[in-house]
Amino acid sequence: MFKLFNNKRLFILLITLVTFIVLMGFSLGQRKTLSWPENFLRDTTGFVxxxxxxxxxxxxxxxxxxxxxxxxxxxxxxxxxxxxxxxxxxxxxxxxxxxxxxxxxxxxxTKAQKNMYKYEYLISNVVSVTTEPGNNTLVIDLGAKDGIRLNMSVTSIEGLVGVISNVSNFTSTVKLMTMMDINDPNSQPPIAATAVNKEGKTFGMIESYDQQNGMLLMNKIPVGDPIAKDDIIISSGIGGRYPRGVPIGTVEEVKVGQYGFTSTAIIKPAAGFQDWKELFVVYTEERVE
Missing domain, CATH: 1.20.5 (Single alpha-helices involved in coiled-coils or other helix-helix interfaces)
Structure with a gap:
């Protein structure tokens, strides 16, 4: 009886060992699907x-x-x-x-005085660009029929670009600020300028453009003027030719003049003079002198 019991235990142990080996081999082999015990174990684990x-x-x-x-x-x-x-x-x-x-x-x-600083911005498309030496101009698709007149200011989103130098019925020519030259009587007129948050304290005239370093020169800055590096320069509106408050550029450096009576500010243009597609003409009512 005891021997039969031992044989039965040995038989169960052998069956268990064989089953374990078969399951091991089955689990380690390459299979596309999991066995039901593995599925059950994974689902149970995931649920928990x-x-x-x-x-x-x-x-x-x-x-x-x-x-x-x-x-x-x-x-x-x-x-x-x-x-x-x-x-x-x-x-x-x-x-x-x-x-x-x-x-x-x-x-x-007078009506003209009241409207002096009331501006409208007319959007225009650039028709053509001329980059010949000494003749940096572009043509826009607004002309006399749209109320465009000589010397109206032209701006981009960034800042002042130039002035209207020639007008026909349907188009106008814009002379860029890169053409400014104090020694050229046919150049763009000087711009009376000041600095943001220093209006009434800072004043100078932007009269020329340095072709070599691509900078504007703001001259005739009086002694004691608080203008400094990184100041944002805008048009002051003095003289009525240019609209007031149009961004012109940022001060890179301020140099004292040769005799110490005035200073000159080197200004990086805000406009950048890039390949524009659209520009704005600053429209003002015609003043009767």
Missing amino acids: QKLFYKPAGYVAGFFQDIGTLNELAEENQRLKILAAQYARDKAQFNFIKAKNEQYEKDLQF
């Missing part, structure tokens, strides 16, 4: 992982949302500050505007 990972993901997402809410709160605070600043600036602007209108009324400004 899903039970734990999904809540964990919710918890992690919750804390991430809390962090995002903090960022949104800070951004909202900054926007509130900007909105308050805008409200103050708008109120200040409206106040200054009302005072100016009152001054115009009290001083009996």
Whole structure:
């Protein structure tokens, strides 16, 4: 009886060992599909992982949302500050505007004086470009029929480009700022200029363009003028030929003149004088002298 029991245990052990070896070989072999025990084990494991990972993901997402809410709160605070600043600036602007209108009324400004700094921007397409030495010009598709007149300013999105030098019925020629030369009477007229946030304190005349380094020269800057490197130069509007506030360029360097009475600012043009497709003509009503 004891012997039979031992034989049965040995038989079960052998069957188990053979089954294990077969399963090992079956698992290690190259198969396209998994066996049902492997499928069962993988599905069970995946289900358990899903039970734990999904809540964990919710918890992690919750804390991430809390962090995002903090960022949104800070951004909202900054926007509130900007909105308050805008409200103050708008109120200040409206106040200054009302005072100016009152001054115009009290001083009996003429219509031409009231419209001096009221501009319209007419968009135009560039028809052709001439890059001959001493003749950097381009032609736009606006002319006399559109109200274009000589010496109107032409700008790009970046800044001042040049002036209208010739007008026909349907097209106009633009003389670029790269043609500015103080010694050439046929050159583009000088530009009265100032610096942003230094209006009334900074003044000079942009009279020429240095062909070698591609820089504009702002001359006749008086002694003690606060102009400095990185200042943004704009047209001052003095003289009425050029519109007020048009970007011209950025100061690269300020040099004191030979005798120390004036300075010259080296200005990097804002316009860049690139291959433009569209430009804007600054339109103003014709002034009756």
